[in-house]
Amino acid sequence: MEQPMTHQWVRCTSHSDDETIYVNLAHASMIKAHNTGARITLATADEQWFEVTESPAQIIERLGQVQNADKT
Numbered sequence: 001m002e003q004p005m006t007h008q009w010v011r012c013t014s015h016s017d018d019e020t021i022y023v024n025l026a027h028a029s030m031i032k033a034h035n036t037g038a039r040i041t042l043a044t045a046d047e048q049w050f051e052v053t054e055s056p057a058q059i060i061e062r063l064g065q066v067q068n069a070d071k072t
Contacts, residue, residue, distance in 0.1 A: 010062045013037075015051035023052070025063055031056045 008025045015037050025031075029043035037053040052059070 008063060008066060010059060010066060012040075012052040012054050012059065012062075015053050018053070021050075021052070023059075025059070031059055 006026055009022045010025055012021055012023050013019070014021050015035065023040060025040075027042050027044075028040050029047070030041040031038055032041075033039075033056055034051055037051060038056045038059060039049050039051050040059075041047055041049040054062070
């Protein structure tokens with residue numbers, strides 16, 4: 001049985017200032033296309049969100065790369 005994911009850090013680019021940010025996708029409740037990138041909503045009581053320049057597909061691809069690297 002797999003252990004629950006507690007952290008899954010993925011490198012993204014902030015939509016507001018093009019700075020590199022690291023997103024813990026274990027705390028995301030939703031990733032959806034927005035403007036020219038994606039909006040990531042956190043699974044918190046107040047549903048905080050932020051925007052990144054990467055598309056949802058790019059974010060999921062990066063998550064897969066991180067998970068594959070963890071297995072090796």
